[in-house]
Every structure is written in C-alpha cells, then in structure tokens.
Amino acid sequence: MIVKKPSDVPAVPVEMEGANKVTVRVMFGPKDKAPTFAMRIFELAGGGNTPYHKHPFEHEAVILSGDIALVTPDGDKPVAVGDVVLVMPDEIHAFKNRSDTEPASLMCLVPVEYQK
Amino acid sequence: MIVKKPSDVPAVPVEMEGANKVTVRVMFGPKDKAPTFAMRIFELAGGGNTPYHKHPFEHEAVILSGDIALVTPDGDKPVAVGDVVLVMPDEIHAFKNRSDTEPASLMCLVPVEYQK
Numbered sequence: 309m310i311v312k313k314p315s316d317v318p319a320v321p322v323e324m325e326g327a328n329k330v331t332v333r334v335m336f337g338p339k340d341k342a343p344t345f346a347m348r349i350f351e352l353a354g355g356g357n358t359p360y361h362k363h364p365f366e367h368e369a370v371i372l373s374g375d376i377a378l379v380t381p382d383g384d385k386p387v388a389v390g391d392v393v394l395v396m397p398d399e400i401h402a403f404k405n406r407s408d409t410e411p412a413s414l415m416c417l418v419p420v421e422y423q424k
Numbered sequence: 425m426i427v428k429k430p431s432d433v434p435a436v437p438v439e440m441e442g443a444n445k446v447t448v449r450v451m452f453g454p455k456d457k458a459p460t461f462a463m464r465i466f467e468l469a470g471g472g473n474t475p476y477h478k479h480p481f482e483h484e485a486v487i488l489s490g491d492i493a494l495v496t497p498d499g500d501k502p503v504a505v506g507d508v509v510l511v512m513p514d515e516i517h518a519f520k521n522r523s524d525t526e527p528a529s530l531m532c533l534v535p536v537e538y539q540k
Binding site: 396 | 425426428429430452456458461486494504507508509513517
C-alpha cells in the first residue's frame, strides 16, 4: 500500500499545446506500478486552462478547489467543488479556471497506459 | 460528458460481510458506460468501517472528510483529508472511521469490471 500527500509529489508544468498556466502532480502512475489507472492532480493558476482537445480514452475527474468550468462544444459549464465529471473517449473538452486571480484544482484519472 | 454531484446519487448501505455502518454512492460505473474504471464515494458513520479483506484488483482512494485510518496487517495507519492511497491487488486492507461520533468519507476507484 502506498499513501501520499499532494505535497509529496512535485507539481510539473504541463507542456502540451493549448495548456496554459497549469501544473500536474502524478499521484499514482506507471512508476508506482498502478495496474489499471493513473491519478493526477492538476492545478490551474488564475486564468489557466487544460488543453481543449480530445483523445481515445476517458477522464474521470473530481473538482477539488476554485471556480472551474468544463469547456465543451456546447459552451462552458461551471462545475462546483465536489462535482465529478466523466469525459468519454473522443469528447472534446477542457477545464478552465474562471478566476483570473485565484487558483483552482482538480483530480483527473486516466487509464494508466496513457500516463507517461 | 456527465457531471454529477454526490447528492445526485443515492447512498446505499454496503451489505458485504465485514462492512459496518458504511454506505456507497456509485458516481460512475457500468450504468454510465464508464470504459475502464468506476468511481465510488464511501461514507462511514461514527465507528464504521469497510470490510477488512483482499481482492484481485487495486484501489485508488482519496480521503475526503473525517478521521480515517487505513487498516493493514502492520496495524492502523491514520490518513489525512486529501491523502491518496494505492492498495495493490491482494493486499489486505480496510478503511476505518477513527471517530465514534463523527462521519467520514472517501472516494475509492476500481476497475469497472469489478463494480456491480
């Protein structure tokens, strides 16, 4: 069994195209020999967002803090702390911090084979 | 995309042998056509615990509220709100509410084929 605090794992800038002011902590992934899925915490600085993109695997996410919107082809949908989100494979999406000044964060899980 | 609040999903008593004063909300699972993994929220009333058991699949868990201990063959290990836990396949474990009076909760994810 492995127990970690978020502060045990470094927050690394997300370098993907379209990512803006966002860092990631890989809480569990291939290095932990996680068998099936990977757990990451994304932190969005004021005005930050994850890439608006799609991919062949799902997300399951939990809103942890701040004022976040789920960006979809149908517009932005505000989500509250504690809300959970299932993004299906090939759905276009992003997570956006609606505040220009305050940070926000979410947990996002993916199948482990997609976690570098 | 599906967005839910915990209160959108009924809390159902966990009937497994060894479960004590614990309910579960299946936030994402087979009914949502989650492709790879299932997300559940467990709520432990004062004095409650999940079964002390093992199984051939992993858990990834997040402590959401309250005063919880991870029960292991090496004894009880207190975990804090925000801590994350990886229980490997076939590791014996339980989650126990250390308070006799206050509730506690955690999110726990498993491969979707093991979620009824």
